[in-house]
Amino acid sequence: xxxxxxxxxxxxxSAITGVGVLALLxxxxxxxxxxxxxxxxxxxxxxALRHLYGSAIxxxxxxxxxxxxxxxxxxxxxxxxVSTTLKNVQAISLLVDKNPQPLAAHVTTRDIAPFFSTNIKxxxxxxxxxxxxxxxxxxxxxxxxxxxxxxxx
Amino acid sequence: MAIKMRSRATNDGxxxxxxxxxxxxxGERVDPQTKSKIxxxxxxxxxxxxxxKEVAVFDLGAAIARDPILKIxxxxxxxxxxxxxVWSDNRGDTGEKELSLPRRKx
Numbered sequence: 216x217x218x219x220x221x222x223x224x225x226x227x228x229s230a231i232t233g234v235g236v237l238a239l240l241x242x243x244x245x246x247x248x249x250x251x252x253x254x255x256x257x258x259x260x261x262x263a264l265r266h267l268y269g270s271a272i273x274x275x276x277x278x279x280x281x282x283x284x285x286x287x288x289x290x291x292x293x294x295x296x297v298s299t300t301l302k303n304v305q306a307i308s309l310l311v312d313k314n315p316q317p318l319a320a321h322v323t324t325r326d327i328a329p330f331f332s333t334n335i336k337x338x339x340x341x342x343x344x345x346x347x348x349x350x351x352x353x354x355x356x357x358x359x360x361x362x363x364x365x366x367x368x
Numbered sequence: 369m370a371i372k373m374r375s376r377a378t379n380d381g382x383x384x385x386x387x388x389x390x391x392x393x394x395g396e397r398v399d400p401q402t403k404s405k406i407x408x409x410x411x412x413x414x415x416x417x418x419x420x421k422e423v424a425v426f427d428l429g430a431a432i433a434r435d436p437i438l439k440i441x442x443x444x445x446x447x448x449x450x451x452x453x454v455w456s457d458n459r460g461d462t463g464e465k466e467l468s469l470p471r472r473k474x
Contacts, residue, residue: 325422
C-alpha cells in the first residue's frame with residue numbers, strides 16, 4: 216500500500232529537522248576544535264602563555280589568591296582554588312612549571328564570579344602559576360608546592 | 369562515566385560543584401603488564417551553562433587529576449535555575465548533566 220504523499224514528506228522533514236536539532240543541542244562537540252592545542256602541548260610555561268595571550272608579560276598581583284597546599288604527599292591529586300578581586304576578569308590560567316606540559320587549565324569566565332577550583336597532578340616539586348587576564352591586561356601569582364611522590368600519570 | 373553535581377550557597381554566589389568521573393590518562397603512565405604507555409585519554413573541554421547561556425568554559429589538559437572536581441560560583445543564580453555541565457575529551461567522548469537549583473524553603 217502506498218503511503219499518502221503528505222505523510223511521507225512529513226516523515227522525511229521530521230527526520231531532517233530532528234538531526235539538525237541534535238547538532239544544535241551539542242555545541243561543545245562542534246566547538247571541540249577550539250581547544251588551545253599549541254598552548255597545552257607547550258613544554259614551558261612561558262611558551263604556553265605566549266600561545267594563550269601573546270607576548271605580554273604578566274604583572275605580579277596581590278589581588279590573586281592561589282590556595283594550594285605548600286606540601287603534598289601525593290602529586291596525583293592536589294586541590295587548587297583560585298580567586299581574584301581584579302575587575303573585568305576575562306580568563307584565568309593555571310600552570311605547573313615542572314610538569315611535562317605545564318598548562319593544566321585555562322578558564323574563560325563569561326558570567327561567573329572570578330573563582331574556580333580544580334584538582335591537578337604534579338610530576339615533582341614545582342612552582343604553580345596562576346595568570347589572570349582582566350581588562351585586557353595580564354596579572355599573575357605563583358606558589359611552590361613540594362611533592363613527596365610524583366603523580367603525573 | 370558519571371557526573372555528580374550539587375550546589376551550595378556562599379557569600380560570593382551559588383557554588384556549583386561538579387565531579388566528573390574520567391580516567392584523565394596523560395599518556396605518560398606505563399602499563400605494568402604490557403610495559404607500554406597507556407594512550408592519552410583526558411577531558412579537553414567543560415562548559416557550564418545557566419538556563420542555556422554559557423557562563424564558563426574550562427579548557428583542560430592531562431595535568432588535571434582523575435575524576436576531577438570542578439567548582440565555579442554563579443553570581444546571578446536563582447532557585448529553579450538550570451545549571452548544565454557538558455564535557456568532551458580527546459577521543460570525542462562526551463557527557464552532560466543538569467542540575468536544577470533548589471527552591472528556597474518558605
